[in-house]
Amino acid sequence: QVQLVESGGGLVQAGDRLRLSCAASGRTIKTDSMAWFRQAPGKEREFVVFSIWNGGNTYNIRSREGRFTISRDNAKNTIYLQTNSLKPDDAAVYYCAATPRRDGVDFRQSTSYDYWGQGTQVTVSS
Numbered sequence: 001q002v003q004l005v006e007s008g009g010g011l012v013q014a015g016d017r018l019r020l021s022c023a024a025s026g027r028t029i030k031t032d033s034m035a036w037f038r039q040a041p042g043k044e045r046e047f048v049v050f051s052i053w054n055g056g057n058t059y060n061i062r063s064r065e066g067r068f069t070i071s072r073d074n075a076k077n078t079i080y081l082q083t084n085s086l087k088p089d090d091a092a093v094y095y096c097a098a099t100p101r102r103d104g105v106d107f108r109q110s111t112s113y114d115y116w117g118q119g120t121q122v123t124v125s126s
Contacts, residue, residue, distance in 0.1 A: 001026045001027070001115075002024055002025070002026045002027055002029060002032070002098055002114075002115040003024065003025045003026050003115075004022055004023070004024050004096050004097070004098060004115055004116060004117035005022070005023050005025075005117055005118070006020060006021065006022050006094065006095065006096055006117040006118065006119055006120040007020070007021050007022075007023070007120055008020040008021045008120060009093075009094060009120030009121045009122045009123075010121075010122070010123070011123045011124075011125065012086055012122070012123070012124055012125070013124070013125050013126075014086060014087055014088060014124055014125065014126050015085055015086065016086050016124075017082070017083055017084045017085070017086065018083045018086065018122060019080055019081070019082050019083070020036070020080065020081040020083065020094055020096075020120055020122070021078055021079075021080055022034075022036075022078060022079045022080070022081075022096030022117055023076070023077065023078045024077045024078065024079075024098065025077070028074070028077055029077055029079070029098055030053070030072075030074045030077075031053050031100065032053060032098045032099060032100050033050060033051065033052045033053050033098070033099050033100075033101070033102070033105070033107055034050065034051045034070070034072070034079045034096065034097065034098050035047065035048070035049065035050035035051070035070075035096070035097045035098075035107060035113060036048040036049050036050075036068070036070060036079075036081045036094060036095065036096055036097075037094070037095045037096075037097060037110055038090075038092035038093065038094045038095065038122075039092055039093050039095070039119075040091060040092040040093075043092075045095070045110050046092075047108045047109070047110070048063055048068055048081070048094070049061055049062060049063050049068050049069065049070040049081065050070065050107045050108070051070045051071075051072060051079065052107060053102070054102065058072065060072075067083065067084045067085050067086075068081060068082065068083050068084070069081070069082045069084075070082075079096060081094065081096075083122070086122070086124045087124060088124045088125070088126045089124075090122065090124050091122055091123050091124045092121075092122060093119040093120065093121050093122075094119060094120050094121075094122055095116055095117055095118075095119045096116070096117045097110070097113035097115065097116050097117075098113060098114065098115040099112055099113045099114045099115070100114070101114070
C-alpha cells in the first residue's frame with residue numbers, strides 16, 4: 001500500500017508559480033509511474049502530467065503548454081509539480097496518483113492509477 005499526501009497549494013495571482021509536493025509513504029514509489037491530475041468545480045478530473053517508470057529509466061512528460069513540469073526526488077520519496085504562469089483556468093484541486101503497473105496502461109487516464117492523495121487546492125486570482 002502507498003499513502004500519498006499533497007501539499008503546496010494556495011491562493012496566487014495570475015502569472016505566479018507554485019510548486020506542489022506529493023509525499024509518499026508505505027513503500028518506495030521509485031519504480032511507480034506517477035501523475036498529477038486536477039479537478040475544478042463541476043468538471044471531470046483532468047490529466048496534467050505524468051512520470052513513467054519503464055523498468056530502467058524514468059521519463060517525465062511535460063504538459064502540452066509546457067507550463068507544468070513533473071519531477072521526482074527518490075531520496076525523499078516525493079514527486080513535485082512545478083506550475084508556471086498560472087491562469088485563473090488553472091484553479092482546481094490538484095491530485096497526485098501512483099501505479100506500479102507498466103504494460104497496457106494509458107497513463108493519461110485516471111482509471112489507470114491505483115493510489116491517490118487527498119488533493120491540494122490551487123486558487124488563481126485574475
